[in-house]
Amino acid sequence: MKKRYILFMLMLFAFSKTYATHIVGGQLFITENPNNYYNYNIGLTMYFDALNGNPGAEDPFVNIYVFRKRDNQPIGYLQAPKIERKSVTYANPQCGISSLETYMITYSSSLRLEPTDFSDPQGYYMVWDRCCRNGTITNIQAPGDAGSLFYLEFPPLFKNNANFKNSSPVFPAIKGDYACVNSPFFFDFGGTDADGDSLTYKLITPMQGFSDKANPSVEARGSSNYPRLTWLPGISEANIIPGPKPLTVNAKTGMLSVTPGNVGLYVFAVQVDEFRNGVKIGSLTRDFQLKVVDCPKMDAPKLLFKPKGKNTYYTENEIITVKEGDPNCIEVMVTDPTINQIIRINGRAVNNSKDYFTILPAEFKTKIANDTLKFEVCLDECFVTYDERPIKIELIAEDESCPVPLMDTLSILIRRESSGNKSPEVTTSLPGQYVHVTAGVPITFTVYGKDIDKDSIALSGRGQDFNMVDMAMDFKATSGKAQIQQTFKWTPPCNAKKGDTLAVDFKVEDMRCVGNPLAVSKPVYFIIDQSPNNPPAVETSLATPEITYTIGSSSEIIFDVLATDPDTNTISLAAAGRGFSISDAGMKFANKTGVKQVTSPYAWSPECSMLEGESERTFTIDFITQDKSCAAATDTTTVKVIVKDDTSDVIPEFPNVITPNNDGKNDCFVLEHLPADNCVNQFKDVTIFNRWGKQVYYSKIRKNWCPTSISQGYYYYVVQYTKKSYKGGLTILK
Incomplete structure (x- = not known):
């Protein structure tokens, strides 16, 4: 194969050409290992004839080959070792048939598959091809020469630019049941899917593959149409196991049912298709064999119940009333025609989540033909009906008939009065x-x-x-x-x-x-x-809805906003500026909700930037309340804030003489009463010089000058604003 082995790096051993009629059935599987470097398990479950098969044909490993479905090109192969062998259990071991003994052998290996290496949209398939089938099969031609090919399709592992995770269906271990001629037989062949995909089932002719006696372990070939077994004349997929009711499979559950007409060993295959969101993503074949034998005639046990005080046996839908003070146990009989037959009794409450009754004794052994045995059904304290609805109990008697136990069911309706527990x-x-x-x-x-x-x-x-x-x-x-x-x-x-x-x-x-x-x-x-709704109301703590604010000379604007509602509705309170953003303007106001009454404070200190170069601007603010009733109502109150610039620039009269002698009178050159800043003219600094032009005082704040260590004489001062400056002379006397 020129393809690189992208499945796993293997050591390939030579197959021995062991020929034997040993293959009973089985299927392939591929399962995901989440969160594991070796992200998939690939393997085979095979059923091996332990009596007629040659032990040398029990391979220590199997080769499973993978092909691309689009063109049947080989992708690689995996050598999976044998990891488990166990005997198939029988539903009724004491009825075991000496001509049937089967092993379930599992081959499996964990490996890493790179999803991007398996991205072909049509997907892939794997096969295992081996000869030979069980030589005692009765519904195909030359059974000892017929090979077995197990087949499994799986979707691309990388799809729509993402990993596509999927595991093939999982099936419980097959039980080695056998069917009786002219008796109905049911066989659960269904599985489950870990991904939640839906499964469908149909009967098909088993695949034969390309192996034969001369080459029992051939290298598998890719094919869109593998050879299949050849049925005997009169046998087809419609009557793989012929009889009064030929073999069928429930398409949804995988339950097999048949009433066979003749003894024999019958091979069959079921195709299991896997769907996700209505789209088929996978398929596999499951092969197996069913043994049909001529069973001795067996009769089922019979349950009988005669209510207390009556001469006739109980009939369905009759209600048995157990009153307070009546015995807690009722007597039931079971009879069986067979001698030395063990009969087991069990029961359940059909319309109650717990049984609350016991069966004593629950197991018998008949001593004579048509032996009649008695047992009691005893009601617990909690077996009580609190209304007219009785509790239905179902009693089941099961014997040891072969191949599966025969049984009888008796349903009894019981109404039992309270046992003393007082109602809450x-x-x-x-x-x-x-x-x-x-x-x-x-x-x-x-x-x-x-x-x-x-x-x-x-x-x-x-x-x-x-x-x-x-x-x-x-x-x-x-x-x-x-x-x-x-x-x-x-x-x-x-x-x-x-x-x-x-x-x-x-x-x-x-x-x-x-x-x-x-x-x-x-x-x-x-x-x-009907929902009456009184509207809410909103007001402020202001005496008038208009405020004039002068920048530089006014204190912060502060007031409360109050919303009320006469109903019990939830109300909201919010503020909105007309043509501007409340928060961007620097206004402080929190929107609130509450019941009946809501209060929120408003505060603002306008800055010069709000004037945008104008000497005056008006800001209109709406305070809105709305109730949360079904017929929502609102109320609004409006406040206007007129913001002005303080344009006064009157300079106070400065003294031309000061006497800094610490007598508290005329000691300082007073500067703190200089004009306040406005938006266009702000105080910069004050400088005082002596008569020779030397600076003796400088300040960037409006701070009074009180000289104490300076000589008397004549001085000059300069007061500067951004747009104007003021100059003058000053005499200091000491």
Whole structure:
């Protein structure tokens, strides 16, 4: 093969040409190993004839070949070692037939497959080709010369630019059952899929492949149409096992059924197709053989029940009433025609999650023909019916008939009165069962559960003909002992129609008897009323809705905004600037929500940038409140803020003489009363010089100059603003 071996690096041993009629059936598999470097298992499950097969034909390993489906080109092969061999179990071992003994042999190997190496859209297939089949098969020609080819298709592992993960179906170990002539027989041949893919089943003619006696272990070839077995005359896929009801398979479950007409060993194959989202992604063949024998005639056991006080046997749909004080056990009989036959009795409650009854004794052995044996069905304390609905129990008697046990079923309806457990109670904090509600208006109340016996109880709620979650009703199930409570919350939706009535059943269950709880419920009826809605209102703490603010001379703008609603609705409060953003302007205001009343403070210190070069601008702010009722209403109040620039530039009169002698009078050259800054003219600095031009004082802030260590004389000052400057002279006397 020129293809590189992309499956695994192998050491290939030479096959011995061992010829034997040993192959009973089997199938191939490929399964994913998530989160593992060796990301796939590939292998074969084979059923081997342990009596007629040559032990030398039990291969220590198998070669599984992989081909591309589009053109049947070889991709590589895997040598899988034998990892397990175990005997096939029989459903009824004591009925074992000496001519049947089968091994289930598993070959498997873990390996790494690179998904991108398997990206052909039409997918791939693997085969195992080996001779020979069991030589005692009765429905094909030359069975000892017929080979076996097992086939499995799998999808590309890389699809739509992503890894496509998939595992082939998994099947439980086959049981070595056999069928009886002219008796119905059922055989579960179905599997499961780890990926949740759906499976379908159909009978096909088994594949033969290219191996034969001379070459029992050939290198597999790719093919779109492998050779198949040749049926005997009169045999086809429609009657692989002929008889009153030929072999069929349930297309959905894989259940095989047949009523065979003749003894023999019959080979058959089932094709299992795998679908994901309605698209077929894989297929495999499963081969096996079914032994049909001439079984001795066996008769099923018979269950009989005669109710107390009656002379006739129980008939279906008759209700047996067990009153308080009556015996807890009822007597049932079983009879079987066969001598020394073991009969086992079991039972279950059909319409109850737990059985709450026992069967004594549960196993018998007949001593004479048509022996009649008696057993009791004893009811536990928790076998109680709390209403008119009886509990249906199903009793099953099973014998040791071959190949599968024969059985009889008896169903009994039993109504049993309370055994002393007192009913729990459920109440609410409401004044009655009828509650008037309004769309958009919340309602809250408490539901209580109580048990006088102090048993564990569970509290839950359920809408009558509606889902509580769909209606946004909040009531979580809870449990506890003796006393419990839970809160019910609901805001009727706006689409709730006036006049409608919704009923919720609040149920408390006494959990003394798990699976058969004693329960009581209390309905609460919600009557939807019309939704009247009074609009909300919004106002501010301002005396007037207009504020004038002068930059540089006014303090911060502060006021409160109050929204109120006369109803119990949730209301919201928000602010919006007309033509500007509240936050971008530096205004401080938090939008809020609440019930009935909401307050939020407003604050702003306008800056010069807000004037955008103008001497005056007006900012209009809308404060809006809206209720959250179904008929939403709003209210708005508006505040205007007029922002101005302080353009006054009056310079105070400076003294021309100061006397810094610390007498507290005229000691300083006062600068703190200089004009305040405005948006176009801001204070820069003040400088004082002596008569020779030497600087004796400098400041960038409006700070008074109080000289103490300077000589008297004449000085000059310069006060500078960004747009103007002021100069003058000053005499200092000491």
